[in-house]
Amino acid sequence: xxxxxLELAGVHAGYGPFKAVVDxxxxxxxxxxVALLGPNGAGKTTVARVxxxxxxxxxxxxxxxxxxxxxxxxxxxxxxxxxxxPEGRSVFATLSVEENLALPLRxxxxxxxAAELTDQAYAxxxxxxxxxxxxxxxxxxxxxxxxxxxxxxxxPPRLLVVDELSLGLAPVIIxxxxxxxxxxxxxxxxxxxxxxxxxxxxxxxxxxxVLRAGEVAYAGAPLPTxxxxxxxxxxx
Amino acid sequence: xxxxxxxxxxxxxxxxVALDDVDLACDERxxVGLIGPNGAGKTTLFNCxxxxxxxxxxRVLFEGKDLGALAVHRRARLxxxxxxxxxxxxxxxxxxxxxxxxxxxxxRAGGLPSDLVLRGRIHPSERDRVDRVLAQLGLLDDGDRPVxxxxxxxxxxxxxxxxxxxxxxxxxxxxxxxxLDRIETDEVVATLQAAHAERDVAIVLVEHxxxxxxxxxxxxxxxxYGRVIASGPTxxxxxxxAVRRAYLGVTE
Numbered sequence: 001x002x003x004x005x006l007e008l009a010g011v012h013a014g015y016g017p018f019k020a021v022v023d024x025x026x027x028x029x030x031x032x033x034v035a036l037l038g039p040n041g042a043g044k045t046t047v048a049r050v051x052x053x054x055x056x057x058x059x060x061x062x063x064x065x066x067x068x069x070x071x072x073x074x075x076x077x078x079x080x081x082x083x084x085x086p087e088g089r090s091v092f093a094t095l096s097v098e099e100n101l102a103l104p105l106r107x108x109x110x111x112x113x114a115a116e117l118t119d120q121a122y123a124x125x126x127x128x129x130x131x132x133x134x135x136x137x138x139x140x141x142x143x144x145x146x147x148x149x150x151x152x153x154x155x156p157p158r159l160l161v162v163d164e165l166s167l168g169l170a171p172v173i174i175x176x177x178x179x180x181x182x183x184x185x186x187x188x189x190x191x192x193x194x195x196x197x198x199x200x201x202x203x204x205x206x207x208x209x210v211l212r213a214g215e216v217a218y219a220g221a222p223l224p225t226x227x228x229x230x231x232x233x234x235x236x
Numbered sequence: 237x238x239x240x241x242x243x244x245x246x247x248x249x250x251x252x253v254a255l256d257d258v259d260l261a262c263d264e265r266x267x268v269g270l271i272g273p274n275g276a277g278k279t280t281l282f283n284c285x286x287x288x289x290x291x292x293x294x295r296v297l298f299e300g301k302d303l304g305a306l307a308v309h310r311r312a313r314l315x316x317x318x319x320x321x322x323x324x325x326x327x328x329x330x331x332x333x334x335x336x337x338x339x340x341x342x343x344r345a346g347g348l349p350s351d352l353v354l355r356g357r358i359h360p361s362e363r364d365r366v367d368r369v370l371a372q373l374g375l376l377d378d379g380d381r382p383v384x385x386x387x388x389x390x391x392x393x394x395x396x397x398x399x400x401x402x403x404x405x406x407x408x409x410x411x412x413x414x415x416l417d418r419i420e421t422d423e424v425v426a427t428l429q430a431a432h433a434e435r436d437v438a439i440v441l442v443e444h445x446x447x448x449x450x451x452x453x454x455x456x457x458x459x460x461y462g463r464v465i466a467s468g469p470t471x472x473x474x475x476x477x478a479v480r481r482a483y484l485g486v487t488e
Contacts, residue, residue, distance in 0.1 A: 039387075039417060039419070039420075040387050040388045040389065040416065040417060040420060041387050041388070127273070127274065127275050131275070138249065138252075139275065140274055140275040140276075140278075140279060141274075141279070141322075142273075142274025142275065143274045143275040146274060164415060166444075167414050167415050168274070168321070168414050168444065169274060169444065170272070170273040170274050170444055170483055170485075171444065171446060171483065171484050171485055172273060172482070172483055172484060172485030173273070173485070174485075196415060196416065196417045196418075197417075197418075198417070198418065229418075229419065232417070232419060233419065
C-alpha cells in the first residue's frame, strides 16, 4: 500500500465557539475518488475548506503527499497541487470570460498552451465560448460557476476538492462536468467530492465518508442509498 | 382566470439579447415552472416581471392591468412577492422578527422607516398573523431562534414565510431547492404544497431540480437563449426532444 495522497488525522475545526468538525480522520489515495456525504450542516464544506487551507483546523493535522500542510496559507497549498472548486461564483467580475480563463493559465503554462486549454474549456462549456468577450460579472449565476469550474477542469491539479458542484447548474451541465471529472481522474487527479446529490457522487467515488454533526458516522465502501438515507436521517 | 401575463418581453444588455419576445402566463392559484440552461434568461425574466428591470419591449399584465414602469415596491403592494437565489436573511434576527418586519413593511407602507423597528409592543393581530404563517410552514418551534442557527432548508422556509406574510397573490421563487439534499428538498416541497393548498396564491418557480418541478408544477415554460423553446404540461414538455437536448442532456 502506498502512502495516501491526502490524510486528515484528528481534525477539529469551527467558527468561534461553534464546533463544525470534530475529530475527523479521512484519507484520499493518489488518483482515488472519495465522496464526503451527510446532511446539510454536518460539516462537509468545513472539511473541504480545511483541506485547501481556507479554514485552519483548531486541532489535528492535514498531510498532503506525506508533508503536513495544515497551517500553511491557502496559496501555498494550492501551489503544491490542491485546487478547490467552485468557490461560490469566484470570478473576476470586471475581466472578460476569456481573461478569466487565459490569465492564470498563461502564468502557469505560457501563451500557446493557455490558448489550447482555453479552447478546451469552450468545448466543454459552449456557452462560455459564446460569451468569451463578455464581462464575467454579467454572466448568470450558473454560468459564473461554470467559469470557475472550467479553470480547474482544463488544468487538473493533483487533488481537486469539489464543493457542491451541482449547485445552480442545469442537469445537462452537471452531466458534462461529471464526465470530465471521470476523465481527469483517469489522467491521475485525485478527487474529494462534497455533493448534495448523492447519486452523482456515488457514480464516481470508490469510497465514502459520511459526516453527522461534524463527526465521521461512516467511512468505507459506498452504501446502497436506502442505508445512506438511514445514516442521514439518524442525524435528526 | 389569468393572473399574470407577460407578452413579448424583450431585454437587451449592451447588445446581448437576454430575453427575446417571451410570453408567459400564470393563472390564479397555478404553479408554473420556469426551466432552462444556465444563462437562458430565467433570472432576467424574474427581474422584468417583478420590476427590478424594465423590459425594452413587451408588456407585463397583472390581473389584466399593465404594470408598465411600476416600481418593485408598488408591485409588492399589488400582491407580487419573491424570494432570491442566494438567501437574503438578516444575521442575528430571529425567524419571528423576519416575518414581523415583512408584515409591518407591507401594512405600513409609506410610513416612517422607524415604524419597522422592533421595539415596544407587538400588536396581538401581528402576533396572530406571524404565528399563522409559522404554523403553516412548520416553523413554530424555530420562531425564536436566530436565522444564523438554522439549516439551509429551514432558512429557505423563512424566506418563503417572509413572502407569504404579505398575503401575495403571486410569488416568484428563484431556485428554492438549490443546495438542499433529497430529503430536505422533499420536505420543503411538501411544506410548499401544503401552504399553497391553504392559500389563494399562484407561484412561478425557477428550479433545476427536475423531480421537484415535476412534483409541484402542472405546467412549465422552457427558456433557451432568451426564447421560449417549449411550454405546456410538465410531463409532455420534459419529453420534448429539444428540451432534452438543451436542458436535460439526455440523448434518445
